[in-house]
Amino acid sequence: MNEVDFLLWVKGPAFTFAAVVFIAGVALRLFEILSLGRKQNFAVPKGNPMQGGLREIWRRSLPVDKPTFQRSLFTIVGGYVFHIGLFVVILLLGAHIALIRSVIGFGWPNLPTPLVDAFAVITMLALLAVLAHRLRHPVKRFLSTPTDYVVWGATFLPLLTGYMAYHHLLLSPQLMLALHILSVEFLLVIFPFTKLMHTFTLFLSRWYNGASMGMRGVKS
Amino acid sequence: MRTKQPDSLFPQTVGEHLRAQGISRRGFLKFCGLLASSMALAPAMVPKIAAALEQAKRPSVIWLSFQECTGCTESLTRSHSPSIEGLIFDAISLDYHHTLQAAAGYGAEEAREAAIKDNYGNYVLVVDGSIPLDNPGFSTIAGVSNLDMLKEAAAGAAAIIAVGTCAAFGGLPKADPNPTGAVSVADIIKDKPIINVSGCPPIPVVITGVIAHFLTFGLPELDSLGRPKAFYGQNIHDRCYRRPFYERGLFAETFDDEGAKAGWCLYKLGCKGPITYNACATTKWNGGVSFPIQSGHGCLGCSEPDFWDFGGFYRALSIPSGVSGKTVVYAAATGIAAGVAVGAMNKKGKTDAVGLHKTVTVEELNQESQS
Numbered sequence: 001m002n003e004v005d006f007l008l009w010v011k012g013p014a015f016t017f018a019a020v021v022f023i024a025g026v027a028l029r030l031f032e033i034l035s036l037g038r039k040q041n042f043a044v045p046k047g048n049p050m051q052g053g054l055r056e057i058w059r060r061s062l063p064v065d066k067p068t069f070q071r072s073l074f075t076i077v078g079g080y081v082f083h084i085g086l087f088v089v090i091l092l093l094g095a096h097i098a099l100i101r102s103v104i105g106f107g108w109p110n111l112p113t114p115l116v117d118a119f120a121v122i123t124m125l126a127l128l129a130v131l132a133h134r135l136r137h138p139v140k141r142f143l144s145t146p147t148d149y150v151v152w153g154a155t156f157l158p159l160l161t162g163y164m165a166y167h168h169l170l171l172s173p174q175l176m177l178a179l180h181i182l183s184v185e186f187l188l189v190i191f192p193f194t195k196l197m198h199t200f201t202l203f204l205s206r207w208y209n210g211a212s213m214g215m216r217g218v219k220s
Numbered sequence: 221m222r223t224k225q226p227d228s229l230f231p232q233t234v235g236e237h238l239r240a241q242g243i244s245r246r247g248f249l250k251f252c253g254l255l256a257s258s259m260a261l262a263p264a265m266v267p268k269i270a271a272a273l274e275q276a277k278r279p280s281v282i283w284l285s286f287q288e289c290t291g292c293t294e295s296l297t298r299s300h301s302p303s304i305e306g307l308i309f310d311a312i313s314l315d316y317h318h319t320l321q322a323a324a325g326y327g328a329e330e331a332r333e334a335a336i337k338d339n340y341g342n343y344v345l346v347v348d349g350s351i352p353l354d355n356p357g358f359s360t361i362a363g364v365s366n367l368d369m370l371k372e373a374a375a376g377a378a379a380i381i382a383v384g385t386c387a388a389f390g391g392l393p394k395a396d397p398n399p400t401g402a403v404s405v406a407d408i409i410k411d412k413p414i415i416n417v418s419g420c421p422p423i424p425v426v427i428t429g430v431i432a433h434f435l436t437f438g439l440p441e442l443d444s445l446g447r448p449k450a451f452y453g454q455n456i457h458d459r460c461y462r463r464p465f466y467e468r469g470l471f472a473e474t475f476d477d478e479g480a481k482a483g484w485c486l487y488k489l490g491c492k493g494p495i496t497y498n499a500c501a502t503t504k505w506n507g508g509v510s511f512p513i514q515s516g517h518g519c520l521g522c523s524e525p526d527f528w529d530f531g532g533f534y535r536a537l538s539i540p541s542g543v544s545g546k547t548v549v550y551a552a553a554t555g556i557a558a559g560v561a562v563g564a565m566n567k568k569g570k571t572d573a574v575g576l577h578k579t580v581t582v583e584e585l586n587q588e589s590q591s
């Protein structure tokens with residue numbers, strides 16, 4: 001198998017497999033969670049759970065709670081930087097939008113490539129910083145499981161290989177592009193079954209917490 | 221086409237031949253300069269190339285055409301007005317070539333056999349076209365299968381030049397589903413130096429450049445795919461004059477939109493430049509006039525293996541070849557079905573657990589707490 005055959009395999013059967021696992025896995029997990037349902041509450045609640053849920057989504061999306069922000073400054077800033085970076089790199093690069101358009105049928109305008117490139121570098125630096133912090137912080141380190149490090153690697157590798165493929169570094173562009181796509185495929189496959197799933201459950205869980213807090217009264 | 225010529229009537233070196241053709245010293249040095257620059261050699265090498273080429277013996281060349289379209293020969297002989305590159309090609313002793321030889325039938329085959337016999341161990345074998353392995357009858361010449369003819373001719377060759385992507389990597393005949401079981405020259409011949417001059421077709425000056433390099437300095441330095449680094453060391457995308465548009469994220473979306481008219485990057489229209497190595501963006505075609513991207517069409521990646529199966533000429537490089545909207549729908553449906561099944565199982569577990577609960581009365585509880 002030469003480099004081109006490898007790239008064709010990665011772009012063809014391997015990507016199809018990864019995409020199917022990702023889509024089916026996400027659908028499975030979401031349905032599993034949603035089908036658990038909530039017990040019907042026969043008591044008339046005070047307060048509005050919906051309002052509480054929405055408020056919580058909003059509140060936790062911005063660092064509005066000062067003491068929390070000051071306590072975990074590094075985690076919050078680092079987290080925001082790499083999440084915004086990932087958003088830009090994944091969703092606003094021309095090549096990625098072309099891929100998305102081919103799968104879902106529509107796309108959106110892209111950013112200039114060097115700008116996305118800069119975001120990729122910042123994102124990688126932020127990811128390295130949060131990893132270093134995780135390793136040095138005794139509590140974070142204690143709480144970390146091997147899966148946490150696997151997930152970190154699965155997020156970091158596509159950025160690194162994508163950056164190297166774009167700049168034609170180290171390996172031939174075919175091989176680097178193939179490795180980039182392969183690393184994304186790994187990410188897609190583990191996505192539904194690890195904490196990466198928070199991408200989809202984030203607002204659900206925030207809403208749920210908020211709704212519980214927004215309800216005044218007892219449950220039947 | 222000749223089988224044998226009296227020595228006195230025919231020039232023995234490339235230099236003598238070129239002079240006999242009326243090529244001036246100035247024209248010859250100009251060509252050597254072009255060769256040096258296209259092979260990325262220092263200008264100081266020009267006199268060395270000139271001296272070596274001048275003295276180089278006219279090699280016997282046997283050109284075998286298998287499963288091919290003759291486009292490679294067309295590229296070499298027709299794409300430019302008679303030039304010194306063409307004359308270098310003339311300067312070799314081309315002893316066998318279907319398209320170009322005047323002889324036919326037995327005479328032609330005798331010329332091939334005589335050339336092999338007379339120059340055994342010294343001739344250059346040029347091959348264009350792939351070789352079918354599924355059935356030897358798929359492609360034959362004078363009743364001889366391509367495989368047998370290649371093996372016979374390769375045995376006495378000093379080196380093999382696989383011209384065109386078909387000979388170098390299998391090319392169009394090897395495209396999925398490869399009905400003839402086509403393979404490249406390098407898939408069959410393992411004991412001879414093989415230079416892959418890929419492209420569909422290759423740039424003429426690259427073909428003659430490789431021949432000139434072989435005459436002057438022997439085998440050129442090759443890349444991992446067996447191609448001369450001098451010509452295939454540059455990435456089309458890295459050398460593309462439209463690269464600034466790629467950098468700025470300005471892409472033509474269709475072949476007739478404003479972006480296309482303004483000469484923006486053709487990535488989204490399927491340009492394979494980023495993974496293609498060839499000299500098109502620098503050497504260009506038709507005597508340096510233009511190359512595909514310059515005329516508004518993306519690079520097909522024709523000098524790379526399996527470029528026919530690259531997921532469509534007009535689909536962007538980043539687009540996966542297998543996933544479609546249908547796949548997404550089916551995958552989501554499968555996931556939802558599995559989710560419903562898992563949800564039902566969870567619910568059943570919950571119901572079963574509730575069913576197992578024993579009802580205890582207050583009296584029973586009191587009894588337990590007293591005991």
